[in-house]
Amino acid sequence: MDFRLGEKAELLRKETIEFLDEHLTEEILEGCHATGVNHDVEFAKAVRDRGWLTMGWSVEDGGDGRDPLELIAYGEEMHRRNAPMYAIGTTMGIAHLIQKLGTDEQQREIIPKALNAEIVIALGFTEPENGSDAAAAATRAVRTGDGWTINGSKMFTTNAHIADYVFMLARTNPDVSKHRGLTTFLVPLDQPGVEVQAVRTMSGERTNITFYNDVFVADKWRIGEVDGGWTVMATAFLTEHSASFHAEQWRLVEAFERWARESGRLRDGDVAARIGKSHTEFEVSTLLQRRAAWAASEGLDAHGLGSMSKLFSTERLEQQANETLSLVGPDGLRARGDDTAVQRGTIEHMVRHAKGTTIYAGTSEIQRNIIGQHVLGLPRSY
Numbered sequence: 473m474d475f476r477l478g479e480k481a482e483l484l485r486k487e488t489i490e491f492l493d494e495h496l497t498e499e500i501l502e503g504c505h506a507t508g509v510n511h512d513v514e515f516a517k518a519v520r521d522r523g524w525l526t527m528g529w530s531v532e533d534g535g536d537g538r539d540p541l542e543l544i545a546y547g548e549e550m551h552r553r554n555a556p557m558y559a560i561g562t563t564m565g566i567a568h569l570i571q572k573l574g575t576d577e578q579q580r581e582i583i584p585k586a587l588n589a590e591i592v593i594a595l596g597f598t599e600p601e602n603g604s605d606a607a608a609a610a611t612r613a614v615r616t617g618d619g620w621t622i623n624g625s626k627m628f629t630t631n632a633h634i635a636d637y638v639f640m641l642a643r644t645n646p647d648v649s650k651h652r653g654l655t656t657f658l659v660p661l662d663q664p665g666v667e668v669q670a671v672r673t674m675s676g677e678r679t680n681i682t683f684y685n686d687v688f689v690a691d692k693w694r695i696g697e698v699d700g701g702w703t704v705m706a707t708a709f710l711t712e713h714s715a716s717f718h719a720e721q722w723r724l725v726e727a728f729e730r731w732a733r734e735s736g737r738l739r740d741g742d743v744a745a746r747i748g749k750s751h752t753e754f755e756v757s758t759l760l761q762r763r764a765a766w767a768a769s770e771g772l773d774a775h776g777l778g779s780m781s782k783l784f785s786t787e788r789l790e791q792q793a794n795e796t797l798s799l800v801g802p803d804g805l806r807a808r809g810d811d812t813a814v815q816r817g818t819i820e821h822m823v824r825h826a827k828g829t830t831i832y833a834g835t836s837e838i839q840r841n842i843i844g845q846h847v848l849g850l851p852r853s854y
């Protein structure tokens with residue numbers, strides 16, 4: 473068995489590293505850190521100019537048909553360096569969805585702007601009362617003339633304050649079972665009645681709560697059939713549940729190793745043991761992610777395998793960060809921005825950041841439910 477990614481993927485990895493060396497400046501990283509926003513317009517334009525915004529799109533969809541192993545190498549390097557890819561990911565993910573399921577008019581309006589890095593699309597699934605159970609969405613969309621009136625609120629609408637649209641799941645029929653009464657819309661955020669309030673997370677990330685008070689949305693912004701939103705969401709969620717955070721594990725162990733060498737603590741048995749353990753856990757996460765990507769590319773049910781990869785990488789990351797900090801000691805608590813911060817605050821930040829990774833893109837409990845159902849064949853429990 474050969475677990476390497478192959479020549480094409482390694483070539484793309486090399487190109488990605490060169491691209492990041494050139495375009496991912498300290499200024500950009502500092503800006504993202506200071507604002508808590510994982511997006512930078514100049515960086516997004518550089519990705520556009522390199523022809524990488526459609527990374528992962530097939531040739532028929534207008535991409536360059538990279539294979540899953542190439543995508544792994546690309547994603548690993550972007551995440552390892554903490555490049556601002558979140559808004560690019562949500563925007564291009566929904567643009568891709570529109571390419572597949574949208575009307576001609578939606579495609580004409582959205583795709584060229586997305587391809588030109590001119591717009592940002594945020595995701596509006598989670599609500600104050602419904603997160604894991606997105607199908608319980610209570611935000612209402614009611615037919616009004618040639619459109620819809622939206623009332624409700626969405627929690628954690630990350631990037632809504634810089635976005636042009638939110639891809640929203642709304643309830644259009646309260647009289648049928650919950651999965652059957654939902655519709656998806658691309659809501660323009662410049663509409664009257666939209667309010668965006670900042671929410672700061674423990675990791676310093678800025679997200680938002682968004683309120684919709686009698687917001688009118690023309691029917692041309694409906695994506696998919698009326699009450700057919702859950703089918704549209706199935707495509708959107710599939711990639712979420714296969715998220716892996718092994719590149720973060722990599723970033724952390726690299727910082728820890730550098731610290732150990734520079735501080736002379738490499739000879740400390742506990743430090744050496746943690747480095748060994750971290751590398752092993754990183755390797756297991758990497759292999760779980762590759763297996764999920766391989767299964768998806770073979771047309772197999774990758775749902776549970778993606779969940780294993782997400783679950784393991786995030787829970788190990790959280791433990792790895794805590795143990796790393798306890799070995800570095802109080803010095804490790806100084807944050808980026810303080811000249812004396814250990815490894816420019818990478819370890820301190822990872823302790824806070826790791827918690828969130830076990831929540832978004834499906835919590836650990838939800839991943840366990842999916843594994844139980846899809847891998848172990850247990851009865852559905854949610």
Ligand SMILES: Cc1cc2nc3c(=O)[nH]c(=O)nc-3n(C[C@H](O)[C@H](O)[C@H](O)COP(=O)(O)OP(=O)(O)OC[C@H]3O[C@@H](n4cnc5c(N)ncnc54)[C@H](O)[C@@H]3O)c2cc1C
Pocket residue numbers: 594595596597598599600601602603604605627628629630631673677679828831832833834835836837838841853854
């Ligand atoms: C930083 C950040 C950014 C985010 N960005 C976005 C975004 O851009 N757009 C968006 O729509 N959402 C976003 N989210 C929301 C995220 O997807 C949700 O937080 C997540 O789905 C969990 O939902 P919840 O917070 O409502 O928790 P809940 O679903 O209320 O869960 C609370 C607890 O109960 C557990 N639980 C729930 N259901 C079950 C079950 N059936 N079995 C066992 N345990 C269960 C959960 O695991 C959790 O521990 C973001 C979240 C964070 C933290």
